[in-house]
Amino acid sequence: MTALRFAPLIAIAALLAACGSPYPIQQRPAPVEPAGGISRASPPSAQTPAEVEVRAYEPPARVATVRRPASPAVRRLIRTAVEKRRAGDYQAAQASLERALRIEPRNARLWNRLAHLYAEQGQYARVESLAAKSNALAPNDPILQADNWSLIAGAREAMGDRRGAAEARRRARLVQ
Numbered sequence: 001m002t003a004l005r006f007a008p009l010i011a012i013a014a015l016l017a018a019c020g021s022p023y024p025i026q027q028r029p030a031p032v033e034p035a036g037g038i039s040r041a042s043p044p045s046a047q048t049p050a051e052v053e054v055r056a057y058e059p060p061a062r063v064a065t066v067r068r069p070a071s072p073a074v075r076r077l078i079r080t081a082v083e084k085r086r087a088g089d090y091q092a093a094q095a096s097l098e099r100a101l102r103i104e105p106r107n108a109r110l111w112n113r114l115a116h117l118y119a120e121q122g123q124y125a126r127v128e129s130l131a132a133k134s135n136a137l138a139p140n141d142p143i144l145q146a147d148n149w150s151l152i153a154g155a156r157e158a159m160g161d162r163r164g165a166a167e168a169r170r171r172a173r174l175v176q
Helices: 007-019 072-086 090-103 108-121 124-137 142-158 162-175
Strands: 032-034 052-054
Touching: 072 090, 072 108, 090 108, 108 124, 108 142, 124 142, 142 162
Parallel strands: none
Antiparallel strands: 032 052
16 A cells, blocks of 8 residues: 555656666767878878877857848838838837847847947947947857947947047957
């Protein structure tokens, strides 16, 4: 009778034990590249350990990522914002972009568009924070980062921070 009380616990324990692996996770060794005098075409047996150079992993070069908004609703909101901005209705354009950001908060291009909109209105403190947010979300997009740093430079210049503007312009040149 007591064995029946513990039957569900035993079944659960058996299932959990089956999920685990007795083998440790294998990690791949660091890539090995031949030293300067050995060509890549030489067979592996021709290389002795003294002729092989081991290098630390280096991530691939930064590549610009062009990503369209995933949502058709966001694309419509961007079109609406562009139309409203052209008509001079900055508040409606701003509202459209903010709605798009509620749908896709990690879209760096939306943050950049909003920063441009605030720059046109002369709200420079917001420009700097929005462009910085866009930069944080786009570490692999040097073109967008350069544009954000240019926005930051213009905002700092307009607020009287010449040293900060010069630093932002320097950073804009570095990411390109």
